[in-house]
Amino acid sequence: MLRKGMFIESVECSDLEFSGRRFLLETDSALHSILASSAENVLVNRVKSRVDCGIPVFRQADEDLQPKSVQELDQRTRIQHTVSQVTGILRDGFEDIKLGKFDIDRFAPAARHIAASLKASPHLLVEVTRLKTKDEGTYVHSLAVGGLMTGLGHLSGLEEETIKELTLAGLLHDLGKLMIPNAILNKTGQLTDAERKAIRSHPERGYMLLKQYPEVSDLVLEICRFHHEALDGSGYPLGLRADQLSLPIRICTVCDVFDALTSVRPYKRAWSNTQALKWMFDRGHLFDKKLILRMGSLFD
Ligand SMILES: [Fe+2]
Numbered sequence: 001m002l003r004k005g006m007f008i009e010s011v012e013c014s015d016l017e018f019s020g021r022r023f024l025l026e027t028d029s030a031l032h033s034i035l036a037s038s039a040e041n042v043l044v045n046r047v048k049s050r051v052d053c054g055i056p057v058f059r060q061a062d063e064d065l066q067p068k069s070v071q072e073l074d075q076r077t078r079i080q081h082t083v084s085q086v087t088g089i090l091r092d093g094f095e096d097i098k099l100g101k102f103d104i105d106r107f108a109p110a111a112r113h114i115a116a117s118l119k120a121s122p123h124l125l126v127e128v129t130r131l132k133t134k135d136e137g138t139y140v141h142s143l144a145v146g147g148l149m150t151g152l153g154h155l156s157g158l159e160e161e162t163i164k165e166l167t168l169a170g171l172l173h174d175l176g177k178l179m180i181p182n183a184i185l186n187k188t189g190q191l192t193d194a195e196r197k198a199i200r201s202h203p204e205r206g207y208m209l210l211k212q213y214p215e216v217s218d219l220v221l222e223i224c225r226f227h228h229e230a231l232d233g234s235g236y237p238l239g240l241r242a243d244q245l246s247l248p249i250r251i252c253t254v255c256d257v258f259d260a261l262t263s264v265r266p267y268k269r270a271w272s273n274t275q276a277l278k279w280m281f282d283r284g285h286l287f288d289k290k291l292i293l294r295m296g297s298l299f300d
Pocket of ligand 1: 227256
């Protein structure tokens with residue numbers, strides 16, 4: 001539970017509700033202000049805290065502070081609600097896939113919810129998905145990438161059916177990470193060669209897993225397998241080059257990296273959208289610059 005002596009990295013609510021970032025929680029009034037906000041997550045820096053925090057991230061569960069009806073929910077709260085719902089759908093769906101039970105239909109509502117949130121506000125969707133806990137990081141990331149791919153699909157003039165495939169591909173692109181131990185995925189220090197190899201195996205592992213199901217389209221399989229390729233051939237698993245990388249694959253790569261850069265993790269601060277877009281734009285040998293510009297216009 002949140003208490004004085006903890007070092008707060010980030011409170012997941014609008015600045016109007018609580019503007020403090022990166023500070024030592026010392027007063028009752030600051031504590032009460034955080035608890036009275038709509039924040040569902042507060043990121044606590046265990047190392048900088050003066051009390052034993054137990055876990056780095058906690059979920060505020062004060063039911064009295066939650067809105068009472070759908071009508072009372074503002075846009076941001078609705079999107080927060082969608083994100084936690086979809087995260088649950090993904091967690092259950094991924095677990096079932098691991099057990100050999102794949103039901104593509106259970107992802108359809110998740111994709112619809114994400115598309116609706118993105119339409120309501122790309123800014124808010126990105127902001128709400130920015131904070132990722134260790135346990136739910138892969139699911140929230142998949143959700144965010146699904147949303148961003150939907151947006152870039154529209155801005156790229158793709159057909160509705162293809163855009164639906166892109167959303168699904170975003171949700172499933174990192175499925176292979178389920179087979180990588182969390183201790184490796186969440187490691188904050190230097191990776192050993194073996195650990196790096198294990199992480200880099202996730203696109204191929206996800207692809208092999210999904211390939212067993214005929215209902216998964218070639219487009220989704222291709223995106224899952226090649227989302228870590230780069231235009232100059234320096235990516236993995238195959239080191240494909242620009243002329244071998246289709247628009248849907250490039251869209252996934254750009255969305256994947258953008259979400260990673262703009263995310264808060266227990267071990268790193270988030271970059272702003274502008275910082276992330278600029279960093280990627282300066283690396284046109286890796287990413288499709290045209291798509292980075294389109295991503296920028298998603299937030300105009
Ligand atoms: Fe990935």
